[in-house]
Amino acid sequence: MARWPQLLIVLGLLGATAAAFAVTERLKLERSPITGTRVDPVFSPVCECARDVAVISFVVRRSETVTVDLLDTAGRSVRTLVRNRREPAGRVSYTWDGRDNSDRIVPEAGYRPRVQLERNGRTIVLPNPIRVDTTAPRIRMVRVFPRVFSPDGDGSRDRITSTYEINERARAMMLIDGQRRVLAKFPSREGKLVWFGRIDGGPVRPGVYEVRLRAIDRAGNRSARTRAVPVRVRYVELSRDRIEVVAGTRFSVRVRTDAPSYRWLFAGERGAGTRQVLILRAPEIPGTYFLYALVGDRADRAEVVVVSEQPQP
DSSP states (O other), rough: OOTHHHHHHHHHHHHHHHHHHHHHHHHSSSSOOOEEEESSSOOOTSOOOSSSSEEEEESSSSSSSOOOOOOOOOOOOEEEEEEEEEOOSEEEEEESBOOOOSSOOOEEEEEEEEEEEETTTEEEESSOOOEOOOOOEEEEEEEESSHHHOSSSSSSOEEEEEEEEEEEEEEEEEEEEEEEEOOOOOOOOOOEEEESSEEEEEEOSSSEEEEEEEOOOOTTOOOOOOOEEEEOOSEEEEOEEEEEETTEEEEEEEEEEESSSSEEEEEEEEEOOSSSEEEEOSSOOOEEEEEOOOOTEEEEEEEEEEEOOOOOO
C-alpha cells in the first residue's frame, strides 16, 4: 500500500508529459496564424530619403486584434507600432521610423518585430531582423583621367574615368556640375566610374565641367561630396582667338584636337590637316577674315586681321 502514492505520482507525470507532447505536436501541425512575412532588412532614419522608414508586412489568416512592437538585442520592447488594433484577414503593413517610444532615434543595432495576436493567443517574434544604420559612408577620389577629353566617338579620349575607394560596401555615383550622371551598378569598396560626356543622349558642349563623387550605402545614407576636379571638353580648338598678320605673308596657329585630322576654312579656301601647327598664307588684300577649324560638326573660330604692313612697336 505504501507504493501507491509513488505510482500515482509517476502516472501523473507520464500523463502530463503525454499531454504536453500532444499539444506540441498539435502546434506543429497547426498553420501559423500569420504568413507571407516581408521586413526591410536595413534602413536609416536620418537619410532623408525613401529608405528612412522600415516596412513590416505580413498576412493575417483571419480577422485578429494585433499588437506589434520592436525588440532590441536584449529582448526589450523599444517601440510599439500598434496596440490592440483590429485587422481584417489579409495583408497588413506597418512602418517604423527608427525611433523609440520617447521619440528618440534608437542606437545602431538589429531589432526584431514582435506580433501578438489576441484572438489566437499567440506571440510571434519574426525571424527577420531590421538593422538600423545611421552612419554615412566615406568615399575618396583616387584619380580622374584624362582631364581633357572629346566625346565625339572617334575612339580617342572619348571618356573620363574616375577611380575611388569607400570605407564600406556602397554604390558610388559621379556628379557632373552637381548633377548625378553615373551610378555604379553594385555596392563595392573600390572601383571606377566612367562618363562618356553625354547628357540627355547627346554629347555636351565644349567647356569646363566639375567632377565630384559621392557614395550611398544600403541603408540610404549618403556620403559627403568629394573635392571638385575640373575636366575640359574639347573637340577642336585654335590656340589664338585673334591673329594679326601682314598681307601676303605666312602665319601659323596651333590646332588642338584629339581627332586624327581636321578641316579648315579661311579666306575662301579650304583644306585638311593632320599636324598640330597649321600654316597658312594671308590674303593680299588687308581686312578682317575668319579662320575655322572643324572636326565633325564641331568648330572653333579665330579672327585674322590682315594689315598692309607690320605696325611699328
